[in-house]
Amino acid sequence: MSNNHKTDKTFTLINDETGDRIKLPVLEGSEGPAVIDVRKLYSQTGHFTFDPSFTSTGSCKSRITFIDGEKGILMHRGYQISDLAEKSTFTEVCHLLLYGDLPTRAEKEKFEHDITYHTMVNEQINFFYRGFRRDAHPMSIMCGVVGALSAFYHDSLDINDPRQREISAHRLIAKVATLAAMTYKYSIGQPFMYPRNDLSFAENFLYMCFAVPAEPYKVNPILARAMDKIFILHADHEQNASTSTVRLAGSSQANPFACVAAGIACLWGPSHGGANQAVLEMLDQIETVDRIPEFIERAKDKDDPFRLMGFGHRVYKNFDPRANVLKTACDEVLEDLGIDDPRLELAMELERIALEDTYFIERKLFPNVDFYSGIILKAMGFPTSMFTVLFAVARTVGWISQWKEMIEEPSLRIGRPRQLYVGPKSRPYVDLDDR
DSSP: OOOOOEEEEEEEEEOTTTOOEEEEEEEOOSSSOOEEOOTTHHHHHSOOOOOGGGTTOOOOOOSSEEEETTTTEEEETTEEHHHHHHHOOHHHHHHHHHHSSOOOHHHHHHHHHHHHTTOOOOTHHHHHGGGSOTTSOHHHHHHHHHHHGGGTOGGGOOTTOHHHHHHHHHHHHHHHHHHHHHHHHHHHTOOOOOOOTTSOHHHHHHHHHHOBTTBOOOOOHHHHHHHHHHHHHTSOOSSOHHHHHHHHHHTTTOOHHHHHHHHHHHHTSTTTTTHHHHHHHHHHHHOSGGGHHHHHHHHHOTTSOOOOTTBSOSSOSSOOHHHHHHHHHHHHHHHHHTOOOHHHHHHHHHHHHHHHOHHHHHTTOOBOHHHHHHHHHHHHTOOGGGHHHHHHHHHHHHHHHHHHHHHTOTTOOOOOOOOOOOSOOOOOOOOGGGO
């Protein structure tokens, strides 16, 4: 990737003791704030920067995804997420993330063919599942089976071969969906359903999850489109925790299957991928519509640990641009299914009250993508334990696109964060008898 982002601007550090001045270059991207280049800071000053959780540190250059949390902007390769979710398909977005552009008609047909014909997994993987307990958490199974793909597909592990990198990318996008469906089927004791090449990505996923051999299964087009939108809206989200994990693992030149397995492990954390599951758990805690005012007041009380899950966002300080798209899909799904579920009724009433409450409006605590995706997935029939797995299915293309971009960076070096050591200073060793 080009390093021609230097500007004439510099950032000057002044040593209060010596008066020495150190000029650090300023780099500008095509969007977003400029950054101070501190790569030579240690060699010039003997100091590192200190940034716990790296929230003020740019870890890489990337052409893939741009987020402006203040303005509520999310773009993939320059395209607004709302346009992609309304006008495109998940496989088109996969092509965009991987290759940089939306596909032509011919490219779309070829790419969809390549993905479709990689959805089958090695038959021995079926037996791999038998080693897990039936009540194992689906994410624990996904960590194992995705990492194990490297034991089955030796012909695409050379990360220095562009063609092998591409095959691995196609395999991961296709097979993680199949493995996720198998994980769900295994957890409920039903037989695995093999993928069908005549269905779209989202249709095929729903088929593998909900079809049974004993009777025909017709994919509901409204559910398929909602599933497709959920996949699109979760496909990539810049340098979040799991993406950074994939990049850090990949910087050691680990194979892509292992890197994505590392991303899945990170996503499993409730602070990352479990937000939509937390929404449903919150609704269980509220229980009934008449208790909503009580919990609204608790959410306003800074001394009360209760929080309204699915409202507001760490990155988006205005509104989550994905939420409006998914709200429409949510309304369509609930209307089509006509589900009489008290929890879904509770969610809709909570949304209405929160959107009309001055406290939430002033603080811009609007429903986010997790609020609506949790409701949709619940309505479709997925248990909450599968929510993060579905997140992983969508995010795999983002992970592998970020991994591919990093591997193709000529200046790639293994990641090595620094630290501020605060432990004991050097001390003499004490023999066992003298301790």
